[in-house]
Amino acid sequence: MFKFNFTAEDLEIDDPELVTQQDEDQIEELSKPLESLSVSSSSSTVVPASRLDIQSKSCLQSLPLTLHYELAQIPVLKQGTGAATAISIDMKTGEKKEIVTIYKRNLEDVKFQIAQDDDDFDTEDNNKTKEQEVAKQTISGPGGAEMLALAGKSDLVKGVYEGGLKTWECALDLVAYLAEQNENYDGKKVLELGCGSALPGIYILTQSNSAKVDLQDYNDQVLRLVTLPNVLLNTYVRPDQQPAEEEEVEEEIKEQKEKTEGEDDEDDEDDEDDEEHPEADPEDGDFRGVELDLPDSFEDKLALAKKVEAQSSFYMGDWSGLVDVMAFSGDEDKYDLILTSETIYAEESHQKLYDTIKNSLKRGGKALVAAKTFYFGVGGDILSFRRLIEKDNVFNVKVVFSAQAFVRREILELTFKA
Ligand SMILES: C[S@@+](CC[C@H](N)C(=O)[O-])C[C@H]1O[C@@H](n2cnc3c(N)ncnc32)[C@H](O)[C@@H]1O
Incomplete structure (x- = not known):
């Protein structure tokens, strides 16, 4: 086991602000906003598990023309230190670290798109029926405005939005741990459960062209707008x-856009929009970060989605029923490695998460569960998850990573008993 001594604040990554009215006082007092979850309300119905077809028209249409991204830079112990225990990294001196860099879509950009899509939905379909409105809420989760409110004010709404828009601290621990382990993933089958921004799964994708990395999140919006x-x-x-x-092309597009906008003076509404959401320029401290254009033709997007799907399947919905959807043909068809981070915050979900791991892991495989030892606000904790595993007596469990913080973070490794 090795130890890190940093928090997401050190990394300047947008981990949850976690501030709500009811928690504000407590959080201020503790000065540790990363340790608490804010929960708005909950839903008694769950989104059923299913496979998300990323080649579908709706999915491709939700890819924006331009992605605004930032870098998650994750310090990693150098391979070969051999000291997997009691080593901390001093972020100030930068000793004994190397950096894993993963590109991630900027959260503000996601919110911006959600707001836009919601506007489009409402303008395009003013006469939508009550059934359509309900479908929008339940089949695909909450609509744009709701998602925006959720992402902004609450960390999660149980059974509705489970927090996947943001990148959480333990996801970074998991990447750091995987990088330190430096295993060969060629030909391996990997699953990230509750992936959200999916940094650990993506790290593995960057390490091997022949690894298959499947990604699951409760919300299809998260899969479409963040994970993909x-x-x-x-x-x-x-x-x-x-x-x-590319730069030249970008410049050309920009010029073309400016020209069109100039010609379009009469459209006051558009002009107002542009003033409200100008092109991102990090030099000016633009909140949406650096930008990158995606292909705009449907065919090109489809070609990209086909490439992604050759290496990754996407699953949405609740863990209960996921194994049935995956329909393994036998043990060999199951996963060599299952990753999950910050997914044990609700004790009532422990059993279904555990069952999913148990029923989709290959006999010789391992699962890595990265979590805080305790979640204020919702009450889940790593000890009760561990007790559940030990009671079932099917897995060996050990702590392979631990980070000292106000609330300790750990990674549990699960391997089948002989
Ligand atoms: C707090 S987020 C963590 C996201 C990401 N793993 C990270 O660490 O940045 C919790 C994730 O668990 C997933 N999740 C929570 N409860 C779930 C459930 N009952 N079924 C399926 N997924 C669930 C959601 O998809 C959500 O993305």
């Missing part, structure tokens, strides 16, 4: 691998 864009940013549209002439 993040996969693209780190594989087929990596910003650092764009041809040099």
